[in-house]
Amino acid sequence: MSAFEIDHFVLTVASIDRSVKFYRDRLGLTTEQFEDGRTAIRLSSNQKINLQIKAHPHLPVAAHPTFGSSDFCLMTDKTPKTLVTWAEQQHLIIETGPVVRHGARGTMTSLYVRDPDQNLVELAAVGTL
Numbered sequence: 001m002s003a004f005e006i007d008h009f010v011l012t013v014a015s016i017d018r019s020v021k022f023y024r025d026r027l028g029l030t031t032e033q034f035e036d037g038r039t040a041i042r043l044s045s046n047q048k049i050n051l052q053i054k055a056h057p058h059l060p061v062a063a064h065p066t067f068g069s070s071d072f073c074l075m076t077d078k079t080p081k082t083l084v085t086w087a088e089q090q091h092l093i094i095e096t097g098p099v100v101r102h103g104a105r106g107t108m109t110s111l112y113v114r115d116p117d118q119n120l121v122e123l124a125a126v127g128t129l
Contacts, residue, residue, distance in 0.1 A: 010049075011070055012066055013051050013054075013067050018116045038050060054067060071120040078125050083098075083125040098129055
């Protein structure tokens, strides 16, 4: 294990409900509600995306939290061909892709979509078409 791994990151969003619908209903991820009212999108048992509203951030917070400024990659265990077929079945608007990229896990096939806040979400599968 390297010195650090990503446990979670925080997305500032305009609407928690709208973001939950996208990540849960369109991408198939699970959500988690905390006792203090916070919401997270669960990627796995040890990775999540915390959601916060710009007007009510969870302190401490980034210097300039705003929605639509993030660009990140979500990996899947689907094959590249299955990822493309699945994205089409979900009626995701693919901005770019499928394209070959080189990530932390090596060569991958990526599709780029936008979430409701216009964050750029790269959906990637290891390998090429």
